[in-house]
Amino acid sequence: MTRGTQIDETDANILRALQRDARHNFADIARKCSVSTDTISKRFRKMKKAGIIRGTTILLNPKSFGYDCVASIGVDVSYPRLNEVVELIQTIPEIVFFATSIGREDIFCIAVLRNVGKLSQIKDLIKGHPLVRNVTTSIWVDEILLCPENFEFGHLRK
């Protein structure tokens, strides 16, 4: 298994600062790393070019946009025709993320919905597919804790 692209302590400091706040001032990061602001912006661009950084984004509260229900959906599929079910899932706009998986379920999805009624409709839709054996749903309770800064770069540790 590859160890991934090598990043040094300065790169890691940039990533750590931006994980907490993507708008973090480069001059401030530069001061903490004892390098020039120019170095920080160069490193940032370099990591973007290398694909280490996919981008920066703001995190929105779905409720503020009228989406009152967030849920995960687990789908069990009759093998080996997973792709046919994946195709169906891709057509559902409420499903903002999905992953084919090993373990508890075959496909794991996250859906952002107007209400629980919509979740029920989508559950029925997926369940209606002839290759789907079972669908389980879990509604996420209000208190969703996001902590992107928990993501450590363990291999950097000495």
Add this chain to the structure above:
Amino acid sequence: MDEIDLHIIEKLTNDARLSFRKIAEELKISPDTVINRYRKLQKKGVVRGSTVVINPKKVGYHCMAAFLVDASSMHILGNETNPVDSSLILHKLISMPNIILATKTVGDHDLLAIGVARDFEHLIHMTSEISRIPGVKDIQVSFWVEKSSLCPKYFIV
């Protein structure tokens, strides 16, 4: 929220580092207005924060998984039996390294956490760490093989 708010949100979703000055120019309003609008959106909880989206594979993290956690109804500690507070489990989960999202759930399981791991061994280690949290009865892992690309509007997976 009005058109101006939505425009600011759209721009920052695609690039959270975009300067307020640039957004202001586009909207033909003052940078101060943009700053004030952004602060208001933060205060109202519409914008919960901002982050950098990292490709985990590029920094040596090859696994992602969802941990589906069931809490036991009672927690036995020595001779004492206490009802389990799933909020405590939730806060333990989110304070673990490499757990990037945790939530209580209603339905198939009691809690859900999403984590990033270096390899399979690391993933197993994380699973056993979670199983050691007091009050955790059962844990099932959904190990992601192939995931959709996601414009992380609400989440950072």
